[in-house]
Amino acid sequence: MAKITRKDVEYVARLARLELTDAEKEKFTVQLEKILDYIDQLNKLDTKDTPPTSHVLPLKNVWRKDELSQCSGEIREALLKNAPDREGNFFKVKKVIE
Amino acid sequence: MKYEAVIGLEVHAQLKTLSKVFCGCSTEFGSGENTNICPVCTGQPGVLPVLNKKAVEFLVKTGLALSCKINGHSVFARKQYFYPDLPKNYQISQYELPLAEHGYLEIGTGNEKKKIGITRIHLEEDAGKLLHAIGNRDLDYSLVDLNRTGVPLMEIVSEPDLRSPDEVHQYLSKLKSILEYLEVSDCNMEEGKFRCDANISIRPVGQKEFGTKAELKNMNTLKGVKDALEYEIERQIEVVSGGEKIIQETRLWDANKKSTQSMRRKEEAHDYRYFPEPDLVPLNLDKDFIRDIKESLPELPADYTKRFVEAGLSEYTASVSASEKPLAVFISDAISGTGDAKERQDIANWVINELLARLNASGKTIKESSVSAEMIRELVLLIKNGTISGKIAKTVFEEMFNRGKKASVIVKEKGLVQISDESAIEKYCDEAISENPKAVSEYKSGKEKAIGALVGGVMKKTGGKANPQIVNKILRKKLS
Numbered sequence: 001m002a003k004i005t006r007k008d009v010e011y012v013a014r015l016a017r018l019e020l021t022d023a024e025k026e027k028f029t030v031q032l033e034k035i036l037d038y039i040d041q042l043n044k045l046d047t048k049d050t051p052p053t054s055h056v057l058p059l060k061n062v063w064r065k066d067e068l069s070q071c072s073g074e075i076r077e078a079l080l081k082n083a084p085d086r087e088g089n090f091f092k093v094k095k096v097i098e
Numbered sequence: 099m100k101y102e103a104v105i106g107l108e109v110h111a112q113l114k115t116l117s118k119v120f121c122g123c124s125t126e127f128g129s130g131e132n133t134n135i136c137p138v139c140t141g142q143p144g145v146l147p148v149l150n151k152k153a154v155e156f157l158v159k160t161g162l163a164l165s166c167k168i169n170g171h172s173v174f175a176r177k178q179y180f181y182p183d184l185p186k187n188y189q190i191s192q193y194e195l196p197l198a199e200h201g202y203l204e205i206g207t208g209n210e211k212k213k214i215g216i217t218r219i220h221l222e223e224d225a226g227k228l229l230h231a232i233g234n235r236d237l238d239y240s241l242v243d244l245n246r247t248g249v250p251l252m253e254i255v256s257e258p259d260l261r262s263p264d265e266v267h268q269y270l271s272k273l274k275s276i277l278e279y280l281e282v283s284d285c286n287m288e289e290g291k292f293r294c295d296a297n298i299s300i301r302p303v304g305q306k307e308f309g310t311k312a313e314l315k316n317m318n319t320l321k322g323v324k325d326a327l328e329y330e331i332e333r334q335i336e337v338v339s340g341g342e343k344i345i346q347e348t349r350l351w352d353a354n355k356k357s358t359q360s361m362r363r364k365e366e367a368h369d370y371r372y373f374p375e376p377d378l379v380p381l382n383l384d385k386d387f388i389r390d391i392k393e394s395l396p397e398l399p400a401d402y403t404k405r406f407v408e409a410g411l412s413e414y415t416a417s418v419s420a421s422e423k424p425l426a427v428f429i430s431d432a433i434s435g436t437g438d439a440k441e442r443q444d445i446a447n448w449v450i451n452e453l454l455a456r457l458n459a460s461g462k463t464i465k466e467s468s469v470s471a472e473m474i475r476e477l478v479l480l481i482k483n484g485t486i487s488g489k490i491a492k493t494v495f496e497e498m499f500n501r502g503k504k505a506s507v508i509v510k511e512k513g514l515v516q517i518s519d520e521s522a523i524e525k526y527c528d529e530a531i532s533e534n535p536k537a538v539s540e541y542k543s544g545k546e547k548a549i550g551a552l553v554g555g556v557m558k559k560t561g562g563k564a565n566p567q568i569v570n571k572i573l574r575k576k577l578s
Contacts, residue, residue: 015369017180054173054195054374060382066115066152069122071136079140080132089132090229090241093182097230097240 004033101300101338103331104308105266106217106258109273110251111283112224112291113156119223119250120147120190127289131243139223139248141186146377153250154197154381156282157221158391160252161198163276163398164216170383172197174221174375182242183225191253193372196220197381203256203276204400205268207413214269215257224249246290252283258297258308263327270294270320271421275399279423287319294323299344300334309334310344314358317351326351330358402426406446410439415446424464425449432471437482444478448495456499468502469495477505485509487516489562518565520572523556526564527572530555541577549573 009029013020020028085092118125121138138145161168175193201216229241254273260266274292277283285292294317299309314330317323329351334344349358399420406416406429419429429449433442453469477495480486486494486509497508509515517523530552531538540548549570556569 015178015371055376055379057379059379062379063149063151063154064122066117066150067122068117068124070124070134075137076132076135079135079137079142087241089130090243091132091182093240093242095230095237095239096182096228 004029004036008032099339100303101331101335102261102303103263103327104258104299104301104311105260105262105327106297107254107256107260107266107269108295108297109254109256109270110224110293110295111254111277111285113153113250113252114281114283115150115152115156115250117150118248119150119153119221120248123248125249127286127291129245131241132245134245135247139185140244147190149378149381150250153221154383155391156250156280157197157219157252158383158388159280159395160254160277160282161201161219162388162392163280163395164198164201164203164219164254166198166201166216166219168198168383168388169195170385170388171195172381172383174378175372176375177222177370177372179370181225182240183228183244183247185226185244185247189223189225190375190378191222191372192220203269203272205265205272207417212259212265214259214265217255217257219252219254222251222253223247224251263324263331266296266327267320267324270323272399275421275423279396279398281396290318293318296323296327298327298330298334300331300338309338310346312344312346312358313348315348315350315361318353322351322353325353325356326358329356333358399426402430405430406433409433410442411446412443415443415450418450419446422464425454428464428467428471432474436475441478441482444481445474448474448478452492452495453499468500469498473498473504480505480509484518484565485516486514487562487564487566489557489566490514490516493562514563516565517560517563518568520568523560523564523568524572526556526559527552527569527576529559531573531576538577549577 006025006029009020009025009032013025080086080089080091083091112125113119115125117123118134118139121136123134123136123139126134138147158168172192172195174190176188177191177193178188180187196218198219199217201219202213203216204211204213206212224246226242226244226247229237229243231237256269260269274285277285277292283291287293296314296317297311298314299311301307301309312330312334314326317326330349337344345360348361350361351358399417402420403416406419407413411419411433420426429446432445432449436442436445453467453474454464457464457467477491477498480494481488481491486505491505494505494508494514497503497512498505501508534551534555537548537551541552552573553566553569556564556573557566
């Protein structure tokens with residue numbers, strides 16, 4: 001039986017850069033717990049001979065030739081324009097130093 | 099206490115495709131900022147990545163060349179972290195089921211050979227580039243260029259089998275050379291097309307368990323890797339000898355300060371929450387696909403080395419000759435159809451010692467050489483059959499290099515044919531003897547070496563053209 005704590009919710013929220021109120025943390029703790037309990041039913045099944053599902057579509061090897069298809073200058077301009085900030089043709093962000 | 103280092107490497111090599119791994123943007127280096135971008139590689143909502151088949155083929159090729167097992171069934175995964183060089187906030191990579199696993203690379207020569215395990219090779223996309231300064235001016239913001247985002251990389255992870263910076267250097271040189279032979283990567287370190295991170299720990303010699311490791315980053319040259327590892331081994335030994343503990347952390351190499359600095363990071367940043375990439379269906383490579391690639395594999399450094407040794411070159415010369423493909427092809431051409439092992443060794447020596455040095459000095463590659471493989475072969479033949487002396491050969495070679503002419507033509511033009519006629523040489527020997535009584539008496543009193551001055555005298559008189567063996571013979575006869 002999975003046990004989700006408030007701490008788990010805070011941790012996951014931080015990883016996903018989500019800001020949650022106290023009420024939301026409470027609510028999601030309960031909800032996540034319920035979801036995991038539901039999923040837990042799978043543990044009752046014998047999956048010894050079932051390969052893990054990595055994709056739900058019955059497709060494989062969808063690929064393309066190594067050819068250039070560059071998009072137009074207008075599209076590139078739109079990509080830059082859509083960003084919160086730019087400088088010339090650079091995207092501009094808050095200072096990040098590793 | 100004596101310590102040994104335990105080192106494992108992660109190499110990122112850029113695959114030499116025309117277009118990016120999941121979109122049709124160009125991979126060209128040095129384009130204007132944000133010119134090779136599109137909605138897919140900038141992570142716009144609703145777009146779908148489509149895999150570049152060539153990138154898969156290149157990776158499989160590399161895997162086979164490094165004796166890996168190719169996983170027919172392979173899947174992509176999302177590796178999630180927030181950083182502005184990665185607009186999707188996740189990198190498409192592989193986690194479980196990488197394309198290739200369990201291979202090895204052999205380093206060392208002769209009896210010192212050692213297999214370094216390759217844990218895995220997986221396919222992933224590169225991230226963009228961040229700019230924190232323009233020239234010398236530090237910016238109080240950062241600029242982002244996404245041209246590199248989505249360029250195909252393969253990550254080659256080694257087992258912790260390396261024990262010294264020297265072994266690391268050998269491993270990287272060899273790996274680079276193999277990738278160049280396979281023509282799957284340019285491996286240009288300055289352009290960031292071949293990057294290396296190292297996991298390193300130390301332990302007392304004889305201890306089985308590993309020590310706590312540090313991860314080293316930011317080493318941009320082969321020399322940087324070596325320097326950083328040497329520094330880090332010293333540092334760790336000092337920490338442990340002082341009774342303290344090594345902290346597991348990432349450290350950045352600073353080439354100017356010649357030291358590694360701790361890169362503080364929140365622990366949770368390493369929780370990447372991998373899961374199977376829902377936008378890409380699994381790969382299922384059948385036997386024919388893998389077999390076709392296997393059959394297309396070119397001759398590799400090890401094959402050339404083996405062939406050179408069989409042709410009579412020394413182990414050392416053979417492995418130097420095979421270190422770069424154009425050089426191996428050149429030497430292979432130059433020694434084909436030649437007489438004996440000594441002649442082939444001489445040819446290889448001329449190429450490695452003289453031609454390469456000249457080319458390096460003039461900033462040229464062997465492909466641009468004005469001296470062809472046939473020309474070297476002819477030069478060595480002229481020395482072998484006594485037409486010119488080894489000393490004159492250097493002058494001839496210089497002319498060959500500068501003017502692109504054949505040795506026989508230069509010898510004829512300049513009258514450089516060796517004098518092997520004994521009566522002609524005898525005359526010069528008599529002169530040398532009468533001009534240097536000191537050397538004569540020294541030689542007669544048992545100082546063997548004194549004959550050198552007399553040989554030198556004859557060579558000077560003949561402009562270096564006298565056959566040195568005959569000069570030696572005649573002088574000894576006259577002085578006995």
